[in-house]
Amino acid sequence: MPSTIAKVEAFRVPPRWLFVRVETMSGVVGWGEATLEGHTQAVEGALGDLTHRFVGWDADNIQDIWQTAYRARFYRGGPVLMSALSGLDIALWDIKGKKLGVPVWQLLGGKVRDRVKVYGWIGGDSPSDVYNAAVERKSQGFTAVKMNATDSIGWLDSPSVLTDAVARIEEVKRTGLDVGLDFHGRLHKGMAKQLAKLLEPHMPLFIEEPLLPTQPEEIADLSRLVSTPIALGERLYTRSDFRPYLEKRAIDIAQPDVSHCGGISELHRIASLTETYDVGLAPHCPLGPIALAACMQVAISAPNFVIQEMSWKVRYHTLPNQEADLYTYLSHPSVFEIKEGYLGLLHGKLTVSSLSRTLYLMPCFAGPGIGIEINEQLVRETSANYTSKHTPWKNPVWRGEDGFVREW
Ligand SMILES: [Mg+2]
Known part of the structure; x- marks a missing residue:
């Protein structure tokens, strides 16, 4: 069944992140992130352009969408265009994994x-x-x-x-x-x-x-x-x-x-x-x-x-x-639990029967798509409030004692 892209939305959320939500005609939702710290509005503009171009396309064709976004617009590369494309690409992989019922790493x-x-x-x-x-x-x-x-x-x-x-x-x-x-x-x-x-x-x-x-x-x-x-x-x-x-x-x-x-x-x-x-x-x-x-x-x-x-x-x-x-913004934050310096440690689940004990090991990030569940209601509410009241984060500008600008 084709996964026609129906909607692309961007959510500006604190502390300085930009989330991307893509929904298909069949109702599959994928999440991406296009955060480019200090350049939120520029990426939002670039995402608006991608939305205009790719709504109605088949979300299954990630490679074709990527190559079209990268090559078919003459100008390419750089932080703004590539961050917008990154947000869309991650969401498309999330959709593909969810549609097939497998994690993207599979x-x-x-x-x-x-x-x-x-x-x-x-x-x-x-x-x-x-x-x-x-x-x-x-x-x-x-x-x-x-x-x-x-x-x-x-x-x-x-x-x-x-x-x-x-x-x-x-x-x-x-x-x-x-x-x-x-x-x-x-x-x-x-x-x-x-x-x-x-x-x-x-x-x-x-x-x-x-x-x-x-x-x-x-x-x-x-x-x-x-x-x-x-x-x-x-x-x-x-x-x-x-x-x-x-x-x-x-x-x-x-x-x-x-x-x-x-x-x-x-x-x-x-x-x-x-x-x-x-x-x-x-x-x-x-x-x-x-x-x-x-x-x-x-x-x-x-x-x-x-x-x-x-x-x-x-x-x-x-x-x-x-x-x-x-x-x-996660419904289940335990997915990022750190153990012994690692994420995704195999979690043990002990099942005891009358005669034997069996240890089932389930890897973290076994969930479909990118393996996390976003609290969408919180993202929508927080983003609406944040966007109406605040301008996005910008990095400080540093200058030396002589007044010349320095690298931050
Ligand atoms: Mg660094």
């Missing part, structure tokens, strides 16, 4: 692992701040965390800011957790190589965006300078953007974001491409529950998957009375 070839390693983000300026935050993450079940390497930093700043970074990683390592350091593209080449060398003896899990993702040659130089794995990818869109980083041997870990890179379709293809370069996959995801559920589908099925970011209990810069977390 449609991607089945599972290659039973559980998915995750890490959480920690904030804090001082060594004691990050130590306490890491202890809290450990108590929540994480075995790995990520934190920013530096605060705002100039093109050539005082080397003292780099020794602070070393003190902070030493404190986090004391907890026994592994820690990735996100340079956030804040440093320029001179200080980035200095910091990478200083951190190397402390064995970070990886260093992320050591330079802005416009510098594949310079990042390749850094990769030859230190033994630390280099990660990057949240600001790359489609396989084409990853290509120079792979060909120049610049990265060890690819971090595409399922809500920016082209959805489940392209995340799956990027996983396959990066595998051929012996590069691991660690999908970027400081986003909402739909993006994480979409990442899980690829994480479960991709051979080179290594670790998944998740945003549970991240303290976003939210407005008063607009607190929302990874679990807020």
